Amino acid sequence: MSSLQSESKYNLSLLLSYYLDKTFSEMFLHIGFEVFWADNRADTERIIMEKEPDLAIEWRHGEDDFPIRDLLRKHRRRTPVFLAMNWGSPLPDDPEEIGCTGYIDVPFKMMELMDLFYKALPERKRHLLKIGASC
Secondary structure, three states, rough: OOOEEEOOOOOOEEEEOOOOHHHHHHHHHHOOOOOOOOOOOHHHHHHEEEEEEEEEEEOOOOOOOOHHHHHHHHHHOOEEEEEEOOOOOOOOOOOOHHOOEEOOOOOOOHHHHHHHHHHHHHHHHHHHHHHHOOO
């Protein structure tokens, strides 16, 4: 298992798809998130069973491949899921139709991503990201 976690100075956690590599975990750790990431499905499911992340990024390897969304649903987590636009299949205009909170362009534009995260967070946690996004 390749799992990265850190004490977040902002108290916000982010679940990353196991399709992503360690570089993404390190990037989000560096900007202040507590990162939940493993390099395989079984370990990712264990993380989801133990934690409830504030936010999640879905990365697909196929048209109907939504492993993070599906695992969060399976374990009744209400984590907002953002779908990375890394796959060329058509998607509905409203991401909620497929169980996602929003779409994010690849490569990530960090200020746009932070703005989407900010809007998806509960009001009581938004100020934590606003501090981080302004750094």
